[in-house]
Amino acid sequence: MSDATLPPPPEPGERVPVDAAEAVLEAAATAVDGLAQPEAFTPLDHSRRLLLVHAHPDDESIGTGATMARYAAQNALVTLVTCTLGEEGEVLVPELAHLAADCDDALGQHRIGELAAACEALGVRDHRFLGGPGRWRDSGMMDTPANERPECFWRADLDEAVRELVGVVREARPQVVITYDENGGYGHPDHIQAHRVAVAAFDAAGDAAYAPELGIPWQPSKLYHSAIPKSVLQSGIDQLKAAGESNFFGVESADDLPFGVADDVVTTEIDARDWLEHKTAAMRAHRTQIEVDGPFFALSNNIGQRAFGVEHYVLVRGEKGNADGPQGREDDLFAGLD
Numbered sequence: 001m002s003d004a005t006l007p008p009p010p011e012p013g014e015r016v017p018v019d020a021a022e023a024v025l026e027a028a029a030t031a032v033d034g035l036a037q038p039e040a041f042t043p044l045d046h047s048r049r050l051l052l053v054h055a056h057p058d059d060e061s062i063g064t065g066a067t068m069a070r071y072a073a074q075n076a077l078v079t080l081v082t083c084t085l086g087e088e089g090e091v092l093v094p095e096l097a098h099l100a101a102d103c104d105d106a107l108g109q110h111r112i113g114e115l116a117a118a119c120e121a122l123g124v125r126d127h128r129f130l131g132g133p134g135r136w137r138d139s140g141m142m143d144t145p146a147n148e149r150p151e152c153f154w155r156a157d158l159d160e161a162v163r164e165l166v167g168v169v170r171e172a173r174p175q176v177v178i179t180y181d182e183n184g185g186y187g188h189p190d191h192i193q194a195h196r197v198a199v200a201a202f203d204a205a206g207d208a209a210y211a212p213e214l215g216i217p218w219q220p221s222k223l224y225h226s227a228i229p230k231s232v233l234q235s236g237i238d239q240l241k242a243a244g245e246s247n248f249f250g251v252e253s254a255d256d257l258p259f260g261v262a263d264d265v266v267t268t269e270i271d272a273r274d275w276l277e278h279k280t281a282a283m284r285a286h287r288t289q290i291e292v293d294g295p296f297f298a299l300s301n302n303i304g305q306r307a308f309g310v311e312h313y314v315l316v317r318g319e320k321g322n323a324d325g326p327q328g329r330e331d332d333l334f335a336g337l338d
């Protein structure tokens with residue numbers, strides 16, 4: 001990345017005004033060298049270390065952006081691993097429509113820049129693509145021809161993908177790892193695959209017999225799935241309706257959506273409302289993918305902070321810490337570890 005065109009990253013705790021963030025995003029989206037190495041960092045300078053495994057550029061911001069911004073601002077090392085470049089995404093910006101897979105097939109390279117800009121907005125400095133940028137291609141939605149391409153992530157050699165991730169885990173040494181549930185949240189093949197790779201790497205990274213050439217074994221302590229409680233979805237649907245907005249994904253009930261988990265399954269609630277502007281700025285950075293007038297931003301305008309700035313997780317490996325949050329939930333991903 002060419003730092004000459006970018007303002008300095010925010011200090012921990014500093015809030016980036018949305019206008020300033022927009023300027024950063026525009027600059028970064030055009031100035032990024034996708035092959036740049038991650039900035040040098042020393043994991044053990046950070047007492048708290050969080051690793052997120054996501055499928056496509058934009059998933060990190062939509063699902064976990066407020067959490068990432070909060071922990072980055074609190075000086076945790078936040079490491080983002082993105083498994084594909086999102087080459088098969090739909091392009092929502094008319095003047096960039098030519099980038100699409102069925103035209104120039106240049107969307108992946110463009111999205112490297114969008115993701116770099118989003119990370120800038122989130123204050124996240126350690127970002128990698130699994131296996132390097134473009135190692136695995138976006139597989140497209142389930143049962144589409146893109147699933148058949150040999151280079152797509154859905155067809156990845158799992159052993160190779162897991163090895164790549166174990167290398168990152170042993171370098172970054174996270175105590176906490178976040179990925180999707182076994183259905184990838186909503187059934188996208190790359191999300192399902194990201195889950196499989198993350199779980200296998202979580203289990204293998206601490207095993208001294210596994211690939212010793214990848215570094216000193218490191219066993220993360222907690223593994224979480226990101227989740228949206230049904231009640232949060234339902235309140236979004238209800239409040240948008242009451243506000244006279246167009247409906248949310250065309251449904252009346254959260255039960256009709258292909259995502260959302262029962263409230264009593266949720267173990268952890270991260271209140272990151274103070275970092276909501278960072279999340280929305282990061283989402284805006286993904287301008288080919290997220291409509292500024294679409295349901296996400298309608299939500300952020302209408303029901304705002306609670307639906308958008310509080311993110312939920314389900315602990316699937318490790319011990320639950322103190323239930324200091326609402327409904328017996330943890331309010332900190334690192335609860336019980338410090």
Ligand SMILES: [Zn+2]
Nearest residue numbers: 055056059188
């Ligand atoms: Zn995705």
